[in-house]
Amino acid sequence: MTKTKCTLIPDLLWAALLLLLLILFYQPALHGGLLFDDDRHLTPLGLRSWQGLFRIWFEPGATFQYYPVLHSFYWLEQSLWGDTLIGYHLASLMLHAGIAFLLVALVRRLALPGAWLAGFLFALHPICVESVTWISEQKNTLSGFFCLASALVYLTFDKSRSRSAYFTATFLFMLALLSKTVTATLPGVLLVIFWWQRGRLSWKKDLLPLLPWLVTGAIGGLVSGWIERHFYGATGAAFSLTFPQHLLLAGHEILFYLAKVLWPSNLMFHYPFWKINATDWHCYLFPVALLGLFSLFWWSARWNRGPLAALFIFTGILFPVLGFLNIAWFSLSPVADHFAYLASLAVIIPVSSGAVQAMRKSRVLSWSIRLSLAMILLISSALTWNHCHLFSDMEQLYRVTLEKNPACAMGHFNYGLVLVKMPGRLPEALDQFRTALLLRPDDAATHAWVGKILLDTQMNQNEAITALERALEINPNYTEAHYLLGRALEGSSDHKEEAVAHYQRALKLNPELKVAAKALKRLQESADN
Numbered sequence: 001m002t003k004t005k006c007t008l009i010p011d012l013l014w015a016a017l018l019l020l021l022l023i024l025f026y027q028p029a030l031h032g033g034l035l036f037d038d039d040r041h042l043t044p045l046g047l048r049s050w051q052g053l054f055r056i057w058f059e060p061g062a063t064f065q066y067y068p069v070l071h072s073f074y075w076l077e078q079s080l081w082g083d084t085l086i087g088y089h090l091a092s093l094m095l096h097a098g099i100a101f102l103l104v105a106l107v108r109r110l111a112l113p114g115a116w117l118a119g120f121l122f123a124l125h126p127i128c129v130e131s132v133t134w135i136s137e138q139k140n141t142l143s144g145f146f147c148l149a150s151a152l153v154y155l156t157f158d159k160s161r162s163r164s165a166y167f168t169a170t171f172l173f174m175l176a177l178l179s180k181t182v183t184a185t186l187p188g189v190l191l192v193i194f195w196w197q198r199g200r201l202s203w204k205k206d207l208l209p210l211l212p213w214l215v216t217g218a219i220g221g222l223v224s225g226w227i228e229r230h231f232y233g234a235t236g237a238a239f240s241l242t243f244p245q246h247l248l249l250a251g252h253e254i255l256f257y258l259a260k261v262l263w264p265s266n267l268m269f270h271y272p273f274w275k276i277n278a279t280d281w282h283c284y285l286f287p288v289a290l291l292g293l294f295s296l297f298w299w300s301a302r303w304n305r306g307p308l309a310a311l312f313i314f315t316g317i318l319f320p321v322l323g324f325l326n327i328a329w330f331s332l333s334p335v336a337d338h339f340a341y342l343a344s345l346a347v348i349i350p351v352s353s354g355a356v357q358a359m360r361k362s363r364v365l366s367w368s369i370r371l372s373l374a375m376i377l378l379i380s381s382a383l384t385w386n387h388c389h390l391f392s393d394m395e396q397l398y399r400v401t402l403e404k405n406p407a408c409a410m411g412h413f414n415y416g417l418v419l420v421k422m423p424g425r426l427p428e429a430l431d432q433f434r435t436a437l438l439l440r441p442d443d444a445a446t447h448a449w450v451g452k453i454l455l456d457t458q459m460n461q462n463e464a465i466t467a468l469e470r471a472l473e474i475n476p477n478y479t480e481a482h483y484l485l486g487r488a489l490e491g492s493s494d495h496k497e498e499a500v501a502h503y504q505r506a507l508k509l510n511p512e513l514k515v516a517a518k519a520l521k522r523l524q525e526s527a528d529n
Contacts, residue, residue, distance in 0.1 A: 014116050015101060018123055022097055025124060025381050029133035029388040030089045035397060036269075036414065038135045040064040042088075043071070043078040066227060069146075069178040070139045088135045095141035096132045097123065102148035107349055109155050110193070113360070114352035117373065121348045126264045126383040128344070130337040133391035140341045143179035146172050147186055147342065154190060157209075166209065173213055181224040182320045182342075184217030189313050196309035225325045241323065245276045249334060250322040251287025252276075254315055257340040261347045264380070267387060269401045270408045271333045306350055314346035332410050394418050409439035413446055426453055447471035448481045455488050464488050482506035483516045496523060 023030075034042075041064050047055060055062040056071045063071040073091075081087035100123040107115035122128065131140040150172035157165035176183040187210040194206045201207060241249065252274065260267070276283055297308035321327065321339040329336055355373055359366045390397055398415035402408060416432035419425040430453045436446045451467035454460050468485040471478055486502035489495035503520040506513055 011104075014104075014119075018100060018120060019097055021120075021381065022093055022123055025385045026093055026129075026132065026388055028385065029129070029391045030086055030093070032089065032133060032392040033085060033394055035134050035391065035394060036136065037064070041071075041074060041136045041138075042083075043075045047071075047075065048078060060227075065139075066223075067139055067179055067181075069175050070142055070180065073138070073142055073179075085135070088138065089133065092132050092135065092138050092141050095138070095145050096128065099141065099144045099148055102145065102152060103345065103349075106148060106152055106155075107353070109152060110197075110349075112349065112353040114349075114354075114356035117356060118345075118349050118352035120377060121352055121380065122345060124377060124381045124384050125261070125344060125348070126267060126380060126387045127260055127337050127340055129267075129384055129387040129391065130269070131341040133388060134338070137338045137341075139180040140338055143176045143183045144342050146176035146179060147183045150176055151186060151190065155193075158194070170213070174216070177217065177220050181217075181220045182317075184221045185317050185319060187213035187217060188316045192309050192312045192316065196305045199305065221320060221325065225327075228326050228328055241276065242278065244278050246323055248278065248283045248287055249274065249276050250324070251290045252283070253322050253335055254290055254318060255286050256335055257318060257343060258314065258347065260337070261340060261344045264383060266404065267337055268404045269390070269397055270405055270411050271335050272405050272407060273332070274334050310346050310350045314343050317343040317346060332408070395422075407439060409436045409443070409446075412436035412439065413443070413449075416446075416449060420449070420453070426457055429453060430459075442474055444471040444475035444478050444481065447474065448478060448484065451481070451488070452484055455484060461488060477509055479506050479509040479513065482509065483513060483519070486516070486519060490519065490523065499523060 043052070046052060047062060052062075053072060053075055056075060057068045060066045065071075077088055077091055100119040103122055104115040104119040107118050131137045150169050153165055153172060154169035156162070157169055173183070173186060176186065190210060191201060191206060195201055294308070294311060297311055301308045318339065321336075323330060323334060355369055359369045390400055395415075395418050398411055398418060402411045402415060405411060412432045413436040416429040416436065419429035419432060430450065433446050433449045433453070436443065437450065440446065447467045448471040451464045451471065454464035454467065465485065465488045468481050468488060471481040472485065475481070482502045483506040486499040486506065489499040489502065500520065500523055503516045503523070506516040507520065510516075
């Protein structure tokens with residue numbers, strides 16, 4: 001039997017085991033429903049055609065985010081299994097498994113030990129749960145798959161200088177970039193890998209071939225940032241930080257993610273919002289500690305460049321989400337588990353390789369290391385299983401999130417939206433919206449929901465009118481609030497003209513709003529009689 005056949009059979013067995021464990025430990029989330037903004041990402045009715053696929057590619061704004069490869073994938077999924085959500089969950093899980101398999105190949109290509117250990121640690125790490133179970137974050141698993149595939153092919157090109165390998169790697173990089181622009185960091189990662197391997201970088205061999213990638217990635221990042229600001233509301237006080245505040249925040253974020261990868265405890269969907277005060281000496285502890293870590297690894301690079309390279313890669317992959325570029329999520333929290341999905345590889349690979357190297361060097365420690373790794377995988381799998389339950393149900397997701405982070409205004413608002421749809425739970429929903437207003441008093445949507453519930457339940461008409469008027473003060477073009485305020489004023493003989501004006505305004509903003517058209521017609525007929 002050849003050497004290739006001898007290694008192929010164990011690889012197939014390891015791959016089968018990994019798939020089995022993934023299905024087993026992710027099972028609680030496979031039947032989960034829509035979360036947060038999932039409904040905005042799934043292909044809407046107007047795009048479920050070949051013409052819709054054309055619009056996905058050539059009409060920015062047709063989809064929630066301009067990631068045409070991602071939304072083409074959603075389009076394909078919708079064509080295959082419609083609105084059956086388990087199909088989307090299985091697709092994300094298979095992409096996650098595919099990344100784990102590519103990771104095994106990548107570790108081997110880098111001539112490092114511990115390839116399958118790295119694959120299992122990544123596949124079963126609880127920090128990945130958010131990316132795999134949240135349908136919207138299929139952008140992570142899809143772009144990650146293309147990103148690692150591109151890296152593998154490019155490393156082949158680095159050895160062979162084959163044009164076909166270069167263009168294949170470039171094509172895969174473009175697919176990754178058009179799935180999620182944070183993959184623009186890939187050429188930087190490759191340059192760090194070459195520095196780690198060779199101790200220096202060559203302009204002709206290393207930098208020049210990646211120059212088109214660097215330019216394309218930079219353009220993609222800038223365009224993505226512009227879209228976030230102009231279409232998704234990534235503006236306001238949460239983004240108005242000084243450069244020193246940005247540096248303090250970035251130092252804190254990098255160490256936060258590093259700690260979560262190494263010790264994934266107390267994971268949550270919405271982390272508390274951090275206040276960065278440049279006059280508070282505590283805020284300087286994180287960047288100083290990070291600088292100390294970089295200094296230590298820089299000093300040790302004369303013997304081993306691996307730790308410094310890993311820290312550079314970890315920081316580089318995280319750079320797009322460190323606050324220097326505006327992302328709408330930052331209005332909720334500066335951090336999120338899904339931001340660390342690919343960055344975690346920069347920790348998992350050296351840890352896995354280091355553990356296997358330690359086992360090979362010391363027979364005495366070999367079994368204790370094996371036992372420790374087995375315990376880590378067991379605990380990690382258990383944490384993944386438990387965390388998957390959180391993403392299986394929208395109500396549970398926000399209930400648990402608010403238990404851990406009670407000051408999350410968006411959490412209270414979204415929990416209110418969940419409760420509104422449940423029979424007999426409008427009073428609880430109203431409490432959630434009122435709590436959200438205490439935390440974020442200038443949110444028009446929350447005021448509108450308070451007004452709607454008070455109006456629908458006839459609890460307090462005057463308070464409903466006050467809430468809706470406040471919503472319109474904040475956002476004068478809020479269509480639903482105009483319609484609701486028209487409803488609230490319609491019952492008063494002294495305010496029928498105002499009701500008509502609000503219905504007319506609602507129809508001007510949205511001519512397709514049939515309920516406003518019917519109400520306006522009813523009022524006009526009543527006036528004629």
